[in-house]
Amino acid sequence: MNAPGPLAVLVVIMPLLAAPLCVLIGRIAVARWLALLVGWASAAMALTLLAVVEANGPLSYALGDWAPPWGIEYRLDRLGSYVLLIVTLITALVFSFAPRSVDREIPEGRQIPFYSALLLAAAGLNGIVVTGDAFNLFVFLEISSLASYALISQGYDRRALYASFRYLMMGTIGATFILIGIGFLYMMTGTLNMQDLAQRLPAVFDTRTVRAGFAFLTVGIGLKLAIFPLHLWLPNAYAFAPAVVSALLAATSTKVAVYVMLRFTYDVFGQEFAFVRMPLGSILMLLGAVGIVSASLVAVFQDNVKRMLAYSSVAQLGYMALAMGLANRTGVTAALLHLFNHALMKGALFLALGALSYRVGTLRIGSLAGLGRRMPWSSAALVIGGLSLVGVPPTAGFISKWYLILGALESGWWPLALLILAGSLLALVYVWRLVEAAYFARPLPGPTEVSEAPLTLLLPVWALVLANLYFGLNTSLTVGIAQRAAAQLTGAGP
Amino acid sequence: MSGGLLLGGALGVPLAAALGVLLLARYPNRREALTLVAGAVLFGLVLLITSVEAPPTLVLAEPVPGLALTLTVEPLGALFALVASFLWPVTTLYAIGYMRSHGEGHQTRFYCAFALAIAATLGIALAGNLFTLFVFYELLTLSTYPLVTHSGSDEARRAGRLYLGMLMSSSIGLLLLALIWTWHLTGTLTFTKGGIFPPGIGDGVLSLLLLLYVLGTAKAALMPLHRWLPAAMVAPTPVSALLHAVAVVKAGVFTVLKVAVYIFGLERLGGLLAAELLAYLAGFSILAASLVAITCDNLKARLAYSTVSQLGYIVMGAMLGVSAGVAGASLHVAMHAFAKITLFFCAGAVLVATRRRRVSELDGLGRQMPLTMGAFLVGALSIVGLPPFGGTWSKWLLLQGTLDSGLWVLTAVLWVSSLLNIGYLVVIPVRAFFCAPAEPAAVGVREAPGACLLALLLTATVCVLLFFLPGPFYRLSEAIL
DSSP: OOTTHHHHHHHHHHHHHHHHHHHHHOOHHHHHHHHHHHHHHHHHHHHHHHHHHHHHOOEEEEGGGOOTTTSOEEEEOHHHHHHHHHHHHHHHHHHHHHHHHHHHHSOHHHHHHHHHHHHHHHHHHHHHHHBOBHHHHHHHHHHHHHHHHHHHTTOSSTHHHHHHHHHHHHHHHHHHHHHHHHHHHHHHHSOOBHHHHHHHGGGGTTSHHHHHHHHHHHHHHHHHHTOTTSOTTHHHHHHHSOHHHHHHIIIIIHHHHHHHHHIIIIIIIIHIIIIIISTHHHHHHHHHHHHHHHHHHHHHTOSBHHHHHHHHHHHHHHHHHHHHHHOSHHHHHHHHHHHHHHHHHHHHHHHHHHHHHHHHOSOBGGGGTTHHHHSHHHHHHHHHHHHHHHTOTTSHHHHHHHHHHHHHHHTTOHHHHHHHHHHHHHHHHHHHHHHHHHHTSOOOOOSOOOOOOOHHHHHHHHHHHHHHHHHHHOOTTHHHHHHHHHHHHTTSOO | OOHHHHHHHHHHHHHHHHHHHHHTTTOHHHHHHHHHHHHHHHHHHHHHHHHOSSOOEEEEEEEETTEEEEEEOOHHHHHHHHHHHHHHHHHHHHHHHHHHHTTOSOHHHHHHHHHHHHHHHHHHHTBSBHHHHHHHHHHHHHHHHHHHTTTOOHHHHHHHHHHHHHHHHHIIIIIHHHHHHHHHHHSOOBOOTTOSOOTTSOHHHHHHHHHHHHHHOGGGOOTTSOTHHHHGGGSOHHIIIIIIIIIHHHHHHHHHHHIIIIIIOHHHHHTOHHHHHHHHHHHHHHHHHHHHHHHOOBHHHHHHHHHHHHHHHHHHHHHTOSHHHHHHHHHHHHHHHHHHHHHHHHHHHHHHHHOOOBGGGOTTGGGTOHHHHHHHHHHHHHHHTOTTSTHHHHHHHHHHHHHHHTOHHHHHHHHHHHHHHIIIIIHHHHHHHHSOOSSOOOTTOOOOOHHHHHHHHHHHHHHHHHHHOOHHHHHHHHHTO
């Protein structure tokens, strides 16, 4: 057991304990501060963990001192600590954004359970990333999902309830599939520890049970990942959820699903099984490609701004699916990079929308009119986040696009390179609809004079905006780790 | 002062000017004085950079391992940087007169975006590799967008959409693809004399890449990718003058030249079928744009089509694959810049003084605005390529290039184009001086404000000077190969 092992447990335990604590103490102020504290503490721990993993290699922690594979093992390697960092960072920023925004959107009586659900979602997401146990992963997935259902239903539009219900149905089917898949694997190998599974599975690769398990897992994770055509729950869920929740889900939860997909295909089953024996590569590439084009096209015609960005998320997840499907080292690097960068850009965009809607309420394209002048900082954040989404240099989005296209060219799939670029151009179209609305359309006649959002909202937004620019210029963290993690996953490096 | 610091200053000065303009939003005089001073300082810096013996290099950042944002200086870039940085303060001088007497709003935004555009232009000129060039190329598109849409009218918004749509879709869709493909093939994007492609790569692939590069550079306004340029004329005249006759479009042809010389290498380029095709396409662009220009009654639109035609000269020169072509093309970057900016300054001066935009309304105006129309004549003759004006030299070299490469059809194209230039450009000042006014002359029409007049006389003088003293630019264009 390594010395910093407990940190990996703490990132899960802290939010998990803080959640009931909020309810027990029963004061809004305490809940806010607790969330903030836990959020930033987790981020700090994730940063430490990343440094430790980079220096000493993977670290493992046996819960209750039950040695793996019998007990539950928490295990952090490069991939895990990288995803953990982005998840906790975004969570911390969202929690910093939350107090003002939640005050505006959630009635006072429901705020405490709301914070506690936020903390539970965070606990679940962190747990998925740190655990080395397949069943434990399922449990955390359910914790975060259940918390998300509750969170989405808190949107002030009544359609949030339906959106939440729909997500609940689809999400439950997904979770069930995952559970069935894990069950099949357990049947064949008698183990739930992922490392152990990876060693025992090759012996039984040829059985139908393992293949079926693989299929169940893929579809289940695909549902959580909102891979086309399993994305139907996502647009409304993001559109009608409270601002804080949209930002948190868009930036973290689908990313964690991408992580799970990578973990199972490249680590547990191994590349050879997933891409050579099973046609996962072509499936992911095809669905990713269709998802990019169709979701981007739909996004162009959306009138509700949050829905537009939600469809854009589906398209961006398509990029990640496509990159995973390329099954070469650059492809996996691109998927990991886009995972990180997309969290930054969608986090920035959804928080910027949160800041805008803090002043103007529901966000339709028309209601953005004139905001370029009245809320210059929030609007500028929207523009920069949007440019990152398009992939204009020197933003983080450009770096992801670079590696995506390079991956496509390296694997010889040059039509995919064209498709990725076409997706960028579609993104330009829908982002520019926002820009034109904010900067050119005449403000709607109305009695209320809109002013800039308060500083407490702008700070987290701009932290993410600047991160978008920073990680577009200095990529030693993102590209460096993504490349090494990809090398590890594709078995080409240490 | 070390070379790296100078290069950083070349980007830093206009950036600092942009920031300063924002801070001085409430004091128009100080704001514009700051822009002028920054322009002068920048020109001084660029002069220093180009005179340093050993080319300095500055690494700004390294976004992709092995691929850094690098600034350096070589003859072609020095030429472009000199032209752009010299014309910035001149245009600022002009803009002060124009924007005030034309009563334009949002002047802080205007000067700020202008300074940003200059920073991006300098970034392009001093780029040490294609990646850096691409990054600043995109930034130039973005920073000029608020200038194109300056008036905020529906027309401006439509023009902005076309501008951004064409420039970005071609650069992201084609140029970026070409870039990544090249990186995939060679593992480098550094500008290297003689090109970077190893001999093993087939001509078919290279031809395809060349097409991607040239068609992806829509800023070069090669027909049929030129539509954005006439549309961008809704911008205030100083923008049309500096950005859409010099900085932006020259950034386009500069990219084409750089790719031809330092990515493909002339020897490789000369053997490619695509290069010949593109040279003919440029020839088509030269003639077709001239023909369209004749039909334009709006003065700025006519000048814009003339620019499209003239840019064709440069692309053609680059695609010929002979040294005279490259020298002529790069010299034409400078010569056309001074001539065309003069013409735009004159068009803006006429607009400010008389509110007239149409060519047909300019008859007889020479009596009221002799200096402006005289400058127009100088600019027009320089574009035709007649002595004693600077344009003579670049045209001479380009003609020589077409003969060297054996593409005699293009020689004929150049001759015909010169005649057409007389027909649609020189005729304007001639009619202004010799025809009777079509309508009774407006009472009290006088020359434009002093600042405008000073700027346009300055650039017209340079057009003449460049005939007698082409040395500095000529030496740079010679040194490229």
